[in-house]
Amino acid sequence: MYGLAATFADAFALLATFDHRAVEIVSLSLQVSVSAVILGTLIGLPLGACLAVGRFPGRSAALVVINGLMGAPSVVVGVVVYLILSRSGPLGGLGMLYTPAAMVAAQTLLVVPLMAAIARQIIEDTWQRYAEEFRAMRFTWLQSVTTLLYDCRHSLLVAVLAGLGRAMSEVGAVMIVGGNIDHATRVMTTAIALETSKGDLPLAIALGIVLVAVILVLNAAAFAMRAWAMRRYG
């Protein structure tokens, strides 16, 4: 019991003193995950909107694939990205493997289907209510998509948050394509796994606290923003 309390005390001490190892790892984690979510937003939300508004051959198959990829195991995505970025892979010449850029690519691949699927559902519900008037106003397909993305912007925060949660909490893909290299590609989740296996629990717990805190703060901010939007726009 004393050991557990002491471990937590050490963990909080690391946080309170802004331990340089912890700061470095948290900083890289945020950079990688936020970059992946920004890319995921730029790709996933328009993709979801296109699937919501578009009526084209193969749409049902596309929906099945997107929904299926939502739950793709991160290690599988990691292996796919590894194969693409490895020396013998199609993008091996870029030399991206074991860099933060590779981790961003893997996380982007993980979050795009999730964000697209959630966005598709949100936008399709709105589209069903607006479609007739958009058609009466002679909106083009692109004008419909952009207007719906704007109209659903507050609800789409859910998709962005879901993407961020998935990106920040996954281990497998970043471990495979990043290699968990100290001072280079070590992020919170891979560091927690490593430090726990080494028995350095204070750092693992400190990083765990930061990870949970970041996700809670972002969710609280999104909740507050959505509540404000509901009051402001109805």
Next chain:
Amino acid sequence: MFPLRLHDVRFQPNGRKVLDGVELELGGEGITLVLGPNGAGKSVLLRTICGLLEPTGGRIDWGGGARPHLGVMMVFQHPMMLRASVLENVALALKPHGVPRIERRHRAARVLDRVGLLARASESARLLSGGEQQRLALARAWVTAPRLLLLDEPTASLDPSATAEVERIVREIRTDGTRILMTTHNLGQATRLGDDVVFMSAGRVREHAPVQRFFARPASDEARLFIQGELPWRMNF
């Protein structure tokens, strides 16, 4: 675009006769009120003219040419409101017209002034009352200066003062040169607003006459009973 002629227009999904050979001709001016009992096909007629529904038979002749891409607008009984300001909701309609963003906002402000909503331009459209939302919807159509405006029961759920305000705006739109085709169940409104009346039942146009003549000497028993508030199916009992 005018005269707009509908020849034997049918809309019969799964064999159900929603429009059953509509014959109608509309000149280029005035306000035409479409009257008829529920299920007569009034709203479907408007949607068909607007191009939202494809007729299963017949022909719509737009003054000898094809259906214009722009120039026809429709206002619905429950208009959609974007989660955006009143001004943005009006300016929205100018997007398909290729009007630059700044110009869209200028034009929207001018029309909002005419419908009495300029002071609320920056407020959220969704927080307006039902009557104000309907005025916004009219402004959204008006800002595009349509040649033909289709109004589907725009005052159905409004109180008398909101109805009067909508009627004032409809008259102004007409004065600006827009041809108006409007459905309503309000016979008083038809006498106040209409130049002519199209009476429909069972998916067909039964009568098309000037307002005074329609109410003074309806040509069919069905129209006479409708005006008197007697529903034909009740007469069977």
